[in-house]
Amino acid sequence: MFLFKLVARRDCWVLMLAGVAVSCGQVVLPDSEVATIPSISRPEPAKTAIDSAYYVVQPGDTLYSIGFRSGHGYQVLAAWNGIKPPYKILVGQRLKMFDPGPEKPTIVKPSNDPGSLVRAPVEKRNSSQKKSIVSNDKKKLLKLHWQWPITGIILKNFSQSGRKGIDISGRLGQSVKATEAGKVVYSGTGLIGYGNLLIVKHNETYMSAYANNSLLLVEEGEYVEKGQKIAEVGKLASGQAALHFEIRKNGNPVNPLEYLPKN
Template sequence: MRILNKLLGALTVVACLIGLAGCVGLEPGYKSNRAKGYYVVQKGDTLYSIAFRYGMDYKSLAKTNGIKPPYTIYLNQKLSLKNVSLTPLSDSGPNDENVSRDKIKKKKAKVAKKRPSKSVGWSWPLHGEVLSKFSLSQPMNKGIDIAGKKDLPVLAAADGDVVYAGGNLRGYGKLVILKHENGYLSAYGNNEVILVKEGDFVSTGSIISRVGRSASGKEFLHFEIRRDGKPVNPLRFLPKK
């Protein structure tokens, strides 16, 4: 009986360790249950940052949850992640071209002025050696890493609206996300400081942040381009060096 009790105790310890291991890597306060298909909005979230986190099309996420432009979300709001399309949705109308200030608010959202429609013209956000190229296989990199000294200016790669500026997406450090025409987003991670705020409109070449240093001591900019929520290879869009 004593041996049986010891065995049961050992199994209990193992089970607890497995349970703890399953929790390793979650962000503090990260109220998400992907398996059950929902996400609870946290301070600093925007609809775009949530869609970015899960590789979803923000228009599809908004449609699933009955959220209309300018895509305002609220603290502790429960968003369904079920049946959210990972493929593009057609634009619902002119409002999709407005600046979408979906930062969590308690007051009525303000709709910014409409921007002129035009195709996206890309430029390099930072001139430096490409340290790590785009790859959707292992080791995965959903963008490119560009070498640069700490505090060098990071430039907007195209005209766009700032739809996220913060640091609550794990693995990206201080992150800026810009929304462009035709369903494109660009993301700028591992910043030392962010110089823009959500709702700003920036022109190509505008300084939006400064290069940071990672926990491992490397100085670089992480840059991504996404089309309708899906990562695409930035080197296909940026001018040839």
């Protein structure tokens, strides 16, 4: 038989049932019946902060989006990490977010003299070659003739945006057009604060960005023409229908009003 015993303690009753105490709505088991919850050792998540010395590539990242977000630009990150065109990166890849400095010269051992060491020859460009490269770059830049992505009033200028583009008022669903011809290098929602974002690469120096869209109409890798509809206007964080627009030069934001035609 079970032994039942009621014991009054202040404002609650204790029921002793075969060695099990029920007190104030709680069940207390004998030490022999208490289950020990095993501790689970979980690995620490990899560092993904964009301002860390290293960045671990996440799903959906591209070198262009990482360069855009960090402000370094894809060309600089490619140089720092030895990444060559078409700038492919892999999930989990660890990228240097700093200049590692010049590489040590390659040492070559001639087969006829194993004991001697010589430096690998370094290709040098003469002044005429340098001038031709500079002039070619200038020609490429001169080919860009920017147009406004949408027609609207400037809600926030370059200074007011913290030197990161401008906000242009619009209508929800209004057509967003490419300001110049180029290749879409990012199309998605992976950059916090930019919503539905498109980044178009126009040449090795300039890119344009179109943020907070309600709809994206082009995909990564697609080539777009100047004036082509690429998205539709969405809302800013304030709830107002508008487009956030940026122009990046070598990865750094520049004032779009210095490039867009004067109305």
